Every structure is written in C-alpha cells, then in structure tokens.
Amino acid sequence: MWKITVKRFEDAARKFLNPIKDVPFWIGENCKGEIVGVGENQALKKNRRGTEYIEANGGITAKRCSGCGQMMELEHFSNLKAGLGGTRSKCRPCLVEYGKKYNKKRPEYTKRYYEKNGERVRKRARESYARRNGR
Incomplete structure (x- = not known):
C-alpha cells in the first residue's frame, strides 16, 4: 500500500536528486523507504500518447502522473485494466x-443525492470503516 504524500515526495526529490546528472525521471523512495531510480536494466520510454514510463525486464515499473507530472512507481496509482x-x-x-x-x-x-440516498451512503461508510479497522 502507498504511504507517500505529494509534499513528502517533493521534499525527498529535492533532497536526493543528483545535481551533477540532474536526472529528470528520478522516482524517489518506495514504500519500504528504499531510494529508487532508473537502473542499468531499465529504460525510460514514451507510449504513443506521450506518457513517459520506465520499463524493466519487459514490464512497466513506473510512470509519470498526468496530474502533477511526477514520475512514480505503479503502486502509487489506482488500478485500471485499460491503463498503461x-x-x-x-x-x-x-x-x-x-x-x-x-x-x-x-x-x-x-x-x-445525499438527501435521496443518505441512509445508503451512511451504511456504506460504516461498513467501509468497520472493514478497514477490523471491527
């Protein structure tokens, strides 16, 4: 599960970005706190729509967010079967x-919507809270 916030990510980027190489596609730290970047067997590529991503061993490991423009590992994105x-x-x-x-x-x-479906919304919220907190 992801636990890195945008603010924390930007602070980490300023701290660990290599000023000599000035790598624009630096990723940051993963959920385990390890610093992650483009390695020897990884390649920065673009798909036909122009989205940059990092490919390693035939699989995509990271891509650039279309909202904030940061390069992040795939675990920072929600699942969507049709997406990159x-x-x-x-x-x-x-x-x-x-x-x-x-x-x-x-x-x-x-x-x-809330006036019409308020009880359903509250019930779903209670179930979600109970599921997350193990109750």
Whole structure:
C-alpha cells in the first residue's frame, strides 16, 4: 500500500536528486523507504500518447502522473485494466484533489443525492470503516 504524500515526495526529490546528472525521471523512495531510480536494466520510454514510463525486464515499473507530472512507481496509482501498466493516468493524491474540485463544482447534485440516498451512503461508510479497522 502507498504511504507517500505529494509534499513528502517533493521534499525527498529535492533532497536526493543528483545535481551533477540532474536526472529528470528520478522516482524517489518506495514504500519500504528504499531510494529508487532508473537502473542499468531499465529504460525510460514514451507510449504513443506521450506518457513517459520506465520499463524493466519487459514490464512497466513506473510512470509519470498526468496530474502533477511526477514520475512514480505503479503502486502509487489506482488500478485500471485499460491503463498503461494496468493503472490510471493520475496518482492517488491527484485523484483525491480532482474529486474535491469536481464535487465543489456540483454542490446541488451532491446535496440532492445525499438527501435521496443518505441512509445508503451512511451504511456504506460504516461498513467501509468497520472493514478497514477490523471491527
């Protein structure tokens, strides 16, 4: 599971970016705290739509987020079968930010939906909370 935030990622990037080589596709640290970058058997590539990704041993290991523009490992992206590497084009923090902006644009719809389906929404939230917290 991912635990790196955009702010923490940017701070880590400034700290560990090699100023001599100035590598633009530096990844950062993974969930285990290990520093990850483009290695000997890895290659930076672009697909036909222009999305940059890192390929290693025939599989995609990292790609650039279309929201924030940061290169991140695939574990920082939500799953989407049709996407590059089986993941969405935006990282999880960018998706959260997009969702907040989208919901602010449509407050009337959100209010009407909650009035109509409030009990279902609360029930789903309780079940999700219980599942996450082992209750």
